[in-house]
Amino acid sequence: MTMTTALLAEQVLNGIQFGIMLFLMAAGLTLVFGVMGLINLAHGSLFMIGAFAAAAVAGATGSFAIALVAALAAAAAAGALMEILVLRRLYTRDHLDQVLATFALILIFSEGTRAVFGSFPLFLNIPDALSGTIILPGGIQYSLYRLSLIGIGLLVAFGLYLLITKTRLGIQVRAGENDREMIAALGVDISKLYTIVFALGAALAGLAGALVGAIQSVQVGMGEPVLILAFVVIVIGGIGSIKGAFVGSILVGLTDTLGGIFLPMFFDVFMDKSAAASAGSALASMSIYILMAVVLIVRPSGLFGART
Amino acid sequence: MRLKVTAIAAVLMAASGISAAEGLKVGMITTLSGGGAGLGIDVRDGFMLAISQSGLTDIDVVIEDDQRKPEIAVQLADKMIQSEKVDVLTGIIFSNLAMAVIPSSLAQGKFYLSPNAGPSQLAGKGCHEDYFNVAWQNDTLHEAAGAHANETGYKNSFILAPNYPAGKDALTGYKRQYSGELAGELFTKLGQTDYASEIAQIRASGADSVFFFLPGGMGISFLKQYADSDIGLPVVGPAFSFDQGILQAVGDAAMGVKNTSQWNKDLDNPTNAAFVESFSSEYGRLPSLYASQGFDTANLLISAMASADVSDKDAFREALRAADFNSTRGQFTFANNQHPIQDIYVREVVLEGDVYTNKTLGVALENHSDAYAVECGL
Amino acid sequence: MKRESLINLILLGLLVGFPVWAMFSDEPFFITLATKAAILAIAGVGLNLVIGQGGLVSFGHASFFGLGGYSMGILASHAQTYEPLVLGPLVIDGSQSMPIIWLVAMGVSAVAALLIGALSLRTSGVYFIMITLAFGQMFYYFTISWSAYGGEDGLSIYVRNTFPGLNTLDPIQFFMIVFVLLLLVLGFCARLRGSSFGLALNAARQSSERVKTVGIEPFRIQLAAFVLSGMITGLAGALFADLNRFVSPSMFSWQISGEIMVFVIMGGVARLCGPVVGAMLFIVLEHVLGGLSEFWHIYLGFLLLLIVLFARGGIVGLLAGREKAHE
Known part of the structure; x- marks a missing residue:
């Protein structure tokens, strides 16, 4: 298959779009880890809750905008609840206890969702205003919705940047990352701060779930593959670093997308077509894990992680 | 989860002169939780609909959830065979689970009726006299x-x-x-x-x-x-x-x-019309092809029970091979490899x-x- | 420590007594369940070595579990078809003999653990968790598309492999093989704890700086522990494949790494028999709750939460009380 410049540009755009969706997931995860030191495996459940809430509300109201708000609210509420009832008891525990507890939460959320919504996937579609394609400069025909996803993702990233660097909450968050005792000594209500940070991360995951749910399948278990990818992202970027999460997301998005295209083409040079497609796609599915291993071998704390 | 009805059957069977023996026990291993649950639920519901419509009371169905994990499916098959002592196994949705369970179940002398998966390994050289595929070969x-x-x-x-x-x-x-x-x-x-x-x-x-x-x-x-x-x-x-x-x-x-x-809800035959009607009213949703496959699988089994007892394996196998039942697909016969010949x-x-x-x-x-x-x- | 030893004895007694009872009451499936618990316990003991004593949280032990499984699957499938396995100039006959398969499984796992460990131990903390996960995922995706050995369908082995002098198809005899191996592995780990190696490993977890000052390189100690741990889990993988007479890529999945970790924590991290009680409880829950409701995972989830929140140190910790400091 020949590769024109326009096609290559479109694929790069696809990689960036995939990366930006990963960023929405990874941002919350890395924030929670950076501030509270908590490993949250149930972050994928919040993604799923966002998608289900959006599908349910869009089905009832017919409005995608209301559905997005509902997804944000539902995921934030679920996140806050999770933090208050369970997770705040685990901040001082080691990572193992956190893994076990949040693994338990995955079981509860997944099967709980199935108990409420049934075993069949739900319907959630792109809003009419954003459906179809537009022609970009260079003659690239590109999905308007995917373009909007890139826009929303960049906006969120910018908003987070402002929040962390310019607001009182951001200062508290950064202080909390460095020294828990100090910030408590400054008179900040640390448990309230943690709940807010957690709910914020959860809302971002819920937003990602709703946005992605419109072009994917809204079903139980949809959060787990994304969760693993989000972990890969934050580890590559350096845990706790929002900037790292952003760079890591784009890297993973591009590697995954472009690997899926170029590796089969590469094998095609010296193999027959079917075998090349199969071998190339096998290596492509391993590519992001290889990327992560290589990054960690070269920089054991990720690209932007604090040196220890 | 099990359906058990046993009383009148023995009387009926005795009266009609067929050797009643102890009835038939079916082990259904299917996917009822997680992402693939919809398929297993449809197969199960189609299967159980046929059982309840048959009015038979000497058939006992044990249903277990394989969670779409091959290791769990293998363990459940062991349970069905060793502890429940079933005569017939059925229910598996996904080919990789089927390949984990079916060969060893056949080796232990059980019948297997496949309501969904049809891996090629079991259709050609690896075909088996006790393996019947009621759905389709995967290709x-x-x-x-x-x-x-x-x-x-x-x-x-x-x-x-x-x-x-x-x-x-x-x-x-x-x-x-x-x-x-x-x-x-x-x-x-x-x-x-x-x-x-x-x-x-x-x-x-x-x-x-x-x-x-x-x-x-x-x-x-x-x-x-x-x-x-x-x-x-x-x-x-x-x-x-x-x-x-x-x-x-x-x-x-x-x-x-x-x-x-191989199936659609508008296929024009009386069995299908009745199936679509009764499935919809029983479960409040339209049947899928998986449900039709579950329904056909149960009816194949029921037809074999009517003419042979499962304790006589050779006779029961012949009865299955005859495929003397009304399929939702209309015409239904088995090829030599005991997979369907169908439109x-x-x-x-x-x-x-x-x-x-x-x-x-x-x-x-x-x-x-x-x-x-x-x-x-x- | 006295009380914990007594509890360990009772646990092992239960684990061996239950299948014997099942044999006499003609419930062979319960023997199968007990065998599965014992095999998972071996895998857990392997993981516990790095998690508990070494403080290295590996989220990639499915790599070794799967490698052990595939060692068995590949050797046995070649023996089944009488086609030797050709690796470049090397021609290896397949085998259906358990001891040979175990050795190969442990050897392959050791080599893999050496490579994975050498690379992963450059990192620590959460990075270590994730890089070990990455290696597991690489194996997982590789085997899914590796059609020579069945890809996602996996490999079925129709007859259980053999052990000289025993009938491995008899459930209780196979259980006894597994149980003896579990005892051996536990014995090995108990000796290891008291040895200078075990003490150095413990010390390296608590303060790698202090270990360095007495002239021990923590990296080498931890790598050695990682390799031993991988070998034990690899052995469990080979046994697990033999129990099911089947291997598939799902043995490499991150859920398996997670499950092994979950019952190690459930039983009690760093406790000798923590993984044993964890595995037993896990199997019992799966069997009992699985029969109760289609949504049994919800109950399992709540139960795990209760254990984390209120039974620190796991079940063994709950029964035996807080662990005294190592002398």
Whole structure:
């Protein structure tokens, strides 16, 4: 298959779009880890809750905008609840206890969702205003919705940047990352701060779930593959670093997308077509894990992680 | 979870002169939780509907959830055989689980009736006298899609499937019938949810049609994204991405797509009409092809029970092979490898009221038997 | 420590007593369950070595579990078809003999653990968790598309492999083989704890700086522990494949790594028999709750939460009380 410049540009755009969706997931995860030191495996459940809430509300109201708000609210509420009832008891525990507890939460959320919504996937579609394609400069025909996803993702990233660097909450968050005792000594209500940070991360995951749910399948278990990818992202970027999460997301998005295209083409040079497609796609599915291993071998704390 | 009714049966059986023995025990291992649960639930519900309609009371069905994990399925098969002491096993949805369970169950002298998976390993040289497939060999619906592509005049197909054995079988099946050129051939990741890159390649390939096999959530994602891409090339695929359980989640994106199936709810025969009617009123939803397969599997079993006792394995096997039951597909016979010989239809996705469903357009392959049957020594 | 030893004895007694009872009451499936618990316990003991004593949280032990499984699957499938396995100039006959399969499984796991460990131990903390996960995922995706050995369908082995002098198809005899191996592995780990190696490993977890000052390189100690741990889990993988007479890529999945970790924590991290009680409880829960409701995972989830929140130190910790400091 020949590769024109326009096609290559479109694929790069696809990689960036995939990366930006990963960023929405990874941002919350890395924030929670950076501030509270908590490993949250149930972050994928919040993604799923966002998608289900959006599908349910869009089905009832017919409005995608209301559905997005509902997804944000539902995921934030679920996140806050999770933090208050369970997770705040685990901040001082080691990572193992956190893994076990949040693994338990995955079981509860997944099967709980199935108990409420049934075993069949739900319907959630792109809003009419954003459906179809537009022609970009260079003659690239590109999905308007995917373009909007890139826009929303960049906006969120910018908003987070402002929040962390310019607001009182951001200062508290950064202080909390460095020294828990100090910030408590400054008179900040640390448990309230943690709940807010957690709910914020959860809302971002819920937003990602709703946005992605419109072009994917809204079903139980949809959060787990994304969760693993989000972990890969934050580890590559350096845990706790929002900037790292952003760079890591784009890297993973591009590697995954472009690997899926170029590796089969590469094998095609010296193999027959079917075998090349199969071998190339096998290596492509391993590519992001290889990327992560290589990054960690070269920089054991990720690209932007604090040196220890 | 089990259905147990035993009283009057013995009396009836004794009165009718058939040796009553101790009835028949069925072990159903199927997927009832997690992402693939919809399929298993449909098979189970179709199966149990037939059992309850038969009025038989000397049949005991033990149902267990395999969670779509092969290790769990193997463990459940051990439980069914060692502890429940079942006579017949059935229920498995996914081929990889089937390959984990079926060979060793057969080796332990159990009958297996497959209501869904039809891996090629069990259809050719590896066929077995106690293994009956009531659904299809895995390649069948893909072959029918290839035949349909020829008939429609597609000359340059772009084909894609996940990179795992069933995906490779799907593309092989399509190519076995399809005689045109290939604009592209892609293997995607198993469980992949974003197809932007594949869709871009389809757009750039100059294809005149697209064939895909992406079961479950993968198909939903692909169809939604494909519809949004405005490519507009005609799509063909096997029924798995267009069954009743999935269609509502795909919505408009599936409208008008041609897909191949051995069954549809509008097939014109009295058994099918009664099945669709009773399934809908019993469970409050339209049946899917999986439900029809579960229903047919149970009726095959019931028909064999009527003429032989399972304790006489040879007689029971002959009774199964005769396939003397009314299928929702109309005509139903077994080939030498004990997989169906059946018509495969082309269907189109349509909207009836506010429900997305399928309409039968015609026959893609008539009296079709699979390509592996010749290798089977039975 | 006295009380914990007594509890360990009772636990092992239960584990061996239950299948014997099942044999006499003609419930062979319960023997199968007990065998599964014992095999998972071996895998857990392997993981516990790095998690508990080494403080290295590996989220990739499915790599070794799967490698052990595939060692068995590949050797046995070649023996089944009488086609030797050709690796470049090397031609290896397949085998259906358990001891040979175990050795190969442990050897392959050791080599893999050496490579994975050498690379992963450059990192620590959460990075270590994730890089070990990455290696597991690489194996998982590789085997899914590796059609020579069945891809996602996996490999079925129709007859259980053999052990000289025993009938391995008899459930209780196979259980006894597994149980003896579990005892051996536990014995090995108990000796290891008291040895200078075990003490150095413990010390390296608590303060790698302090270990360095006495002239021990923590990296080498931890790598050695990682390799031993991988070998034990690899052995469990080979046994697990033999129990099911089947291997598939799902043995490499991150859920398996997670499950092994979950019952190690449930039983009690760093406790000798923590993984044993964890595995037993896990199997019992799966069996009992699985029969109760289609949504049994919800109950399992709540139960795990209760254990984390209120039974620190796991079940063994709950029964035996807080662990005294190592002398």
